[in-house]
Amino acid sequence: MPIFVYNSLTRKKEEFIPLKPPKVNIYTCGVTVYDESHIGHARSLYIFDVIRRYLKYRRFKVRFVRNITDIDDKIINRARELKIDWKELVKKYIARYYQDLKILGIQKGDFEPRATANIREMIKHILGLMKKGYAYVTDSGVYFNVRKFKDYGKLSGQGIDQMQSGARIEPDENKTDPLDFALWKKSKPDEPSWNSPWGRGRPGWHIECSAMSQKFLKTETLDMHAGGRDLIFPHHENEIAQAEALTGKVFARYWIHHGLLTINGQKMAKSLGNFVTIKDFMEKYKNADLLKMFFLSAHYAHPMDYTDEKIEEAKKALERILILMDKAEKMAARRKPRLGSREFKEIEQIKAKFIEVMDDDFNTPEALAVIFELVNTANKNIEDLNFILCAKNTLKELLDILGVALKIEEKTSAVTDEEIQTMILEREEARRQKNYKLADKIRKKLESSGIILEDETGSTHWRRKL
Known part of the structure; x- marks a missing residue:
C-alpha cells in the first residue's frame, strides 16, 4: 500500500516515492541552543520522530538528520545578557536539549550536526554561489541575490512584492534588494568569528541547513525536508534558493510542515507568563506519554492549543x-x-x-x-x-x-501491596456480611492513597492511579 503525504511545495497530497527506495533521506530543522526547549519544540521533535518511526515500520531505510544551530544573533545576545561566554551558553543548552530528548523518549538523529562544526562547507557553498553570480559582497558580508533566482517564492506561494512588504528585512544600505539575505556576516570585534575569504565573520542563519543537509544525507536532493509552518518563509524559501541555485537540482521533493502550538489560546511568550518548557511539563506531570497523547490528538499539520x-x-x-x-x-x-x-x-x-x-x-x-x-x-x-x-x-x-512507552513513574504509596491485599479481604468480608458502609469506607480509604479497586465476577483487582 502506498503512503501519501501533504507536500507544502505542491500544496497537495501526493504519493510518497523516495528517489532510491527503500532508502529515505530526511532533514528537519532543529533547535537554536540559547534557552530551554519548550513544548512547542517538543511537538516538532515528537511529530518527526513518529514519522521516522512509521517509515521504518513500513520497511524504509531512514537516514535522519536534525541540525543544531549553535551560532546565531539570539545566542550572542543571550550570552551578553547573562554575561557569559557564548560557548558556555551553547554547551549548557545542548546538554539540556539531549536531556529533554531522553526524558521524552525521542530518538536522536542519525546525525545532529552543529553549525560551527561545518563552517568550511558553508564557505565552499557561498563561493560556489558567487561563482555562478547568485551572491555578492558588501561592507557587512555576503548576500544572496533573490531576484536572480527565478523560482524564489515557490514554496510560500508569494510574489516578490508580497514578500517585500512582509519580510523580516536584514538592514544593509549596500544590498542590491531589501529581500536579499545574508549568506555570511562580517563580525563586530566582540562577536564570535571565523576566517573566510571575506574576512572574519560567521554564517547567516539559512546557509547552515542547505550545506549540512546535503553533506550529511550525501545527496543534492533530499527526499523529505521537515519543520514548523513558521519556517516556510523566509527560512525554507531561502534554503531552496541557496541549494538549487548552486546545484541546478530540486533541493527537496517533499516539504512537511507542522502546525504551531498556542497556550490557552495565546502565543507562547515569557512576557505573557505562559512559557512552558519541557522541564516544566515533566516536573508537573511526570509522564512524557501524556504530552504525546495530547500531540497525537491533532493532525500534525494543524495548529494546537495547549491547556x-x-x-x-x-x-x-x-x-x-x-x-x-x-x-x-x-x-x-x-x-x-x-x-x-x-x-x-x-x-x-x-x-x-x-x-x-x-x-x-x-x-x-x-x-x-x-x-x-x-x-x-x-x-x-x-x-x-x-x-x-x-x-x-x-x-x-x-x-x-507512536513512541508511547507506557511507562509509569512509581509513586511512593502510604500502603504496601500486602496491606492493600489485606484491606481487600476485609472489604470482601464486610460485603459478605452486607456491611456496605464499611466496605465503601475501605474502598474510599484505598482510593485516597491512589489505589483503585475494580470488582469483577467473584474477585476484586486493584491498580495504582496514574
Missing part, C-alpha cells in the same frame, strides 16, 4: 490503555492461555486500519481512534485470555510506532 484540561483528557485516555494492559497481565498471572498461538481476524482488521490511516499523511488522531477501537474490542472479549494477550501485544506494537 491543562486537555492534558487531563490525555491522562484519562492513557488510563484506558493502561487499565487494559494491567488486566491482561493479571489475567495471564492467574490463568494459562490455551495451547497454540492464534490470530484473531478482528484484531488483524484493526491493525490494518491503523496502517491505512497512518498511510494517509500520518493521520495520528485517526490512528488513536483505531487504538481505542482495539481497547474497546478487547474489553468486550475480556474473558478470552488468548484474545486479550493478542490484543495487548498488538497495542504495544502500535503504540511503539
Whole structure:
C-alpha cells in the first residue's frame, strides 16, 4: 500500500516515492541552543520522530538528520545578557536539549550536526554561489541575490512584492534588494568569528541547513525536508534558493510542515507568563506519554492549543490503555492461555486500519481512534485470555510506532501491596456480611492513597492511579 503525504511545495497530497527506495533521506530543522526547549519544540521533535518511526515500520531505510544551530544573533545576545561566554551558553543548552530528548523518549538523529562544526562547507557553498553570480559582497558580508533566482517564492506561494512588504528585512544600505539575505556576516570585534575569504565573520542563519543537509544525507536532493509552518518563509524559501541555485537540482521533493502550538489560546511568550518548557511539563506531570497523547490528538499539520484540561483528557485516555494492559497481565498471572498461538481476524482488521490511516499523511488522531477501537474490542472479549494477550501485544506494537512507552513513574504509596491485599479481604468480608458502609469506607480509604479497586465476577483487582 502506498503512503501519501501533504507536500507544502505542491500544496497537495501526493504519493510518497523516495528517489532510491527503500532508502529515505530526511532533514528537519532543529533547535537554536540559547534557552530551554519548550513544548512547542517538543511537538516538532515528537511529530518527526513518529514519522521516522512509521517509515521504518513500513520497511524504509531512514537516514535522519536534525541540525543544531549553535551560532546565531539570539545566542550572542543571550550570552551578553547573562554575561557569559557564548560557548558556555551553547554547551549548557545542548546538554539540556539531549536531556529533554531522553526524558521524552525521542530518538536522536542519525546525525545532529552543529553549525560551527561545518563552517568550511558553508564557505565552499557561498563561493560556489558567487561563482555562478547568485551572491555578492558588501561592507557587512555576503548576500544572496533573490531576484536572480527565478523560482524564489515557490514554496510560500508569494510574489516578490508580497514578500517585500512582509519580510523580516536584514538592514544593509549596500544590498542590491531589501529581500536579499545574508549568506555570511562580517563580525563586530566582540562577536564570535571565523576566517573566510571575506574576512572574519560567521554564517547567516539559512546557509547552515542547505550545506549540512546535503553533506550529511550525501545527496543534492533530499527526499523529505521537515519543520514548523513558521519556517516556510523566509527560512525554507531561502534554503531552496541557496541549494538549487548552486546545484541546478530540486533541493527537496517533499516539504512537511507542522502546525504551531498556542497556550490557552495565546502565543507562547515569557512576557505573557505562559512559557512552558519541557522541564516544566515533566516536573508537573511526570509522564512524557501524556504530552504525546495530547500531540497525537491533532493532525500534525494543524495548529494546537495547549491547556491543562486537555492534558487531563490525555491522562484519562492513557488510563484506558493502561487499565487494559494491567488486566491482561493479571489475567495471564492467574490463568494459562490455551495451547497454540492464534490470530484473531478482528484484531488483524484493526491493525490494518491503523496502517491505512497512518498511510494517509500520518493521520495520528485517526490512528488513536483505531487504538481505542482495539481497547474497546478487547474489553468486550475480556474473558478470552488468548484474545486479550493478542490484543495487548498488538497495542504495544502500535503504540511503539507512536513512541508511547507506557511507562509509569512509581509513586511512593502510604500502603504496601500486602496491606492493600489485606484491606481487600476485609472489604470482601464486610460485603459478605452486607456491611456496605464499611466496605465503601475501605474502598474510599484505598482510593485516597491512589489505589483503585475494580470488582469483577467473584474477585476484586486493584491498580495504582496514574
